[in-house]
Amino acid sequence: DAKTTQPNSMESNEEEPVHLPCNHSTISGTDYIHWYRQLPSQGPEYVIHGLTSNVNNRMASLAIAEDRKSSTLILHRATLRDAAVYYCILRNEGSQGNLIFGKGTKLSVKP
Amino acid sequence: DTGVSQNPRHKITKRGQNVTFRCDPISEHNRLYWYRQTLGQGPEFLTYFQNEAQLEKSRLLSDRFSAERPKGSFSTLEIQRTEQGDSAMYLCASSLFTEAFFGQGTRLTVV
Numbered sequence: 001d002a003k004t005t006q007p008n009s010m011e012s013n014e015e016e017p018v019h020l021p022c023n024h025s026t027i028s029g030t031d032y033i034h035w036y037r038q039l040p041s042q043g044p045e046y047v048i049h050g051l052t053s054n055v056n057n058r059m060a061s062l063a064i065a066e067d068r069k070s071s072t073l074i075l076h077r078a079t080l081r082d083a084a085v086y087y088c089i090l091r092n093e094g095s096q097g098n099l100i101f102g103k104g105t106k107l108s109v110k111p
Numbered sequence: 112d113t114g115v116s117q118n119p120r121h122k123i124t125k126r127g128q129n130v131t132f133r134c135d136p137i138s139e140h141n142r143l144y145w146y147r148q149t150l151g152q153g154p155e156f157l158t159y160f161q162n163e164a165q166l167e168k169s170r171l172l173s174d175r176f177s178a179e180r181p182k183g184s185f186s187t188l189e190i191q192r193t194e195q196g197d198s199a200m201y202l203c204a205s206s207l208f209t210e211a212f213f214g215q216g217t218r219l220t221v222v
Contacts, residue, residue: 032209034209042215044213049210099144100156101154101155103152
């Protein structure tokens with residue numbers, strides 16, 4: 001699976017939108033972009049995934065660049081509960097294999 | 112179904128002892144993954160099962176580590192002759208399609 005690059009940490013204010021960037025310049029055509037997050041003392045949880053088109057679900061939105069070399073996870077209104085480490089992961093769906101985690105972005109949310 | 116269950120949640124053992132962890136995945140999930148996570152790092156892949164077949168093993172999985180999933184349901188991870196460097200959170204995840212569901216992990220402390 002190809003590598004991703006994320007900022008180590010970001011800060012946000014409560015009830016404001018948050019844009020978490022991820023670079024994946026070596027992405028291949030069959031790599032899906034997955035986002036997971038890990039709350040303190042919890043296992044990671046799935047947030048969203050996409051291939052080419054932007055995606056929305058109840059947790060977040062995923063904006064994917066036209067060349068697919070970068071993507072942005074958007075939390076529309078951050079809450080204190082969104083403070084977590086966010087991982088951007090590329091996964092070749094053809095293999096259905098494991099998820100390769102990097103260090104992720106630690107998001108802090110200030111009240 | 113309450114999700115992926117891991118037992119025990121915490122384990123303290125003396126160096127040189129053997130330990131075994133159990134993971135009960137979500138029913139009917141055919142894929143099961145083991146990860147290890149140390150403080151400040153993302154989860155590191157250890158091994159992956161599809162049904163009862165162990166399809167992939169990381170180089171991190173030394174000969175002191177063994178994992179089984181005998182009937183394609185629950186899985187066990189055994190560490191023999193534990194070392195202080197084995198101290199970590201051991202996470203289990205299961206999936207049927209795209210989304211992987213993680214347990215809360217077993218925290219191992221080797222003293």
